[in-house]
Amino acid sequence: GAVVSQHPSWVICKSGTSVKIECRSLDFQATTMFWYRQFPKQSLMLMATSNEGSKATYEQGVEKDKFLINHASLTLSTLTVTSAHPEDSSFYICSARVGSRGEKLFFGSGTQLSVL
């Protein structure tokens, strides 16, 4: 199956700093990628839809100025958590959509962000 690589897998940062998370589709092109956030013992919460070459579409309640998404190529989407605070600590997962109807999502391994 298709492979989605997500880096880093774990990051610790100081409050007020910015953190960039990368999501790459290794053996296919992904015009659409999704970014999810997962709190402990809760489901994946969709944060935004990342479309190659255009602005991301954010879900209600997600601050677009805080969670910057860039999808500059067909194989790479990045999520930057700007001015991170402890409440941003969470598990972030990216996925790439395959198929025009989203027949399949391939997931990255996730990034555990801890903000001190």
Place this chain on the structure above:
Amino acid sequence: AQSVSQHNHHVILSEAASLELGCNYSYGGTVNLFWYVQYPGQHLQLLLKYFSGDPLVKGIKGFEAEFIKSKFSFNLRKPSVQWSDTAEYFCAVNENTGGFKTIFGAGTRLFVKA
């Protein structure tokens, strides 16, 4: 707003027991339905999906799910579980409008005792 509800957060079964995990969604339009599985230490992966046609769909590893439109349900079943089925199972829905963004249920953790 679209939502997905999974009835059980934790399920413990013995090997060879039958499994049924409940999933209900709230959306009146045309939806596509999925079950994803996450084995310990691994990525989420697709177990099965329903788009149209026969409402009883079969997936990998002996799993199946039945779409009952009148009940807005898409329950996952397996006649006889194995220890290797220990994992977390997520029901998910996307809709034909809105960019096919996929919404997930809270997940059900299944533990199968050997």
